[in-house]
Amino acid sequence: MNRGSRLRWLIALALLLAAATAAGMDHRHRTVAAWNPDNLVRLHVVAHSEAHRDEQAKLAVRNAVLQHYAGRIPPAPQAAAGLIRRELGRVEAVAADTLRSRGLAYGARADWTVAEFPPGAYGEMVLPGGDYRAVRLVLGSGRGGNWWCVLFPPLCFLEVAGADPSLSREELTRRLEGQPIAIRSWVWERVNRLAHRWPSWTRWREARQPAPVDGN
Known part of the structure; x- marks a missing residue:
């Protein structure tokens, strides 16, 4: 050169x-701005063990919990967090019923906490690792695999349904009250x-x- x-x-x-x-x-x-604990709420489900039956139960509980919250979470961040937190008792009951229906003897415990999460990608939207408010649902002894997602805004529902998160970016931005997800x-x-x-x-x-x- x-x-x-x-x-x-x-x-x-x-x-x-x-x-x-x-x-x-x-x-x-x-x-x-996007991962400020005042904006996002995560869902963290921990399986009883790494056995196939327990991992499948974890996914069944996940689906039941998301069905419980579907269509009920308000669009405003603080109102959404309030409802999610008030429903912890019902979430435990939903999880316990799901486990019982599968012939499993152990129960579930739901806590509202601030916990560290790894980075997560939803299409072209990226959430960095960090501390987030979360519903932590531990099944049995909690020694199995983890499953987590964003409960508010409702990225959990998009992920489980296999939808393209990029299609709802405008809606997610609106729900974060002008604080966009990191691109x-x-x-x-x-x-x-x-x-x-x-x-x-x-x-x-x-x-x-x-x-x-x-x-x-």
């Missing part, structure tokens, strides 16, 4: 980084990766350049 080409490449990279930095700042701001930025990720690789790439290019020929 000659000096002129390298200069043009550096200018182009600088412009891309400037644009991506601005986008990234907005992205980080929107991410923080993964393809440009930001690629440019950020390129910036980290730039020094090693430059050294590799320079090593491949032929040594200057002595004209004497």
Whole structure:
């Protein structure tokens, strides 16, 4: 790469980084707003054990709990959290009935808590890992696999139904009262990766350049 080409490449990279930095700042701001504990409520179901029967029971309980909440959660965040929390006793009863119908002797315990969750992706919507308000439903000894989703806004229902979450982005944004879900930025990720690789790439290019020929 000659000096002129390298200069043009550096200018182009600088412009891309400037644009991506601005986008990234907005992205980080929107991410923080989106996963504020005052906005989102997660659902966390823990199976009794890792045995196939118990894992299937976990999914059956999940379906029963979502059916219990379906169509009942208000659109406003605080009202939604209030209803979800008031229904914990009913959620325990629904879970216990489901387990009993499957011939299982253990029960269920539902708690309202703030817990750490891993990152989650719903189509092009991304929720970072962090502490969220949650309904934690432990079945039996709670030594099995985990299942979690977003109970408010109702991404749980979209995930279980196999719907495309991107179709409801406007509705989800409205329900978060103007605080949009974080959208993964393809440009930001690629440019950020390129910036980290730039020094090693430059050294590799320079090593491949032929040594200057002595004209004497």
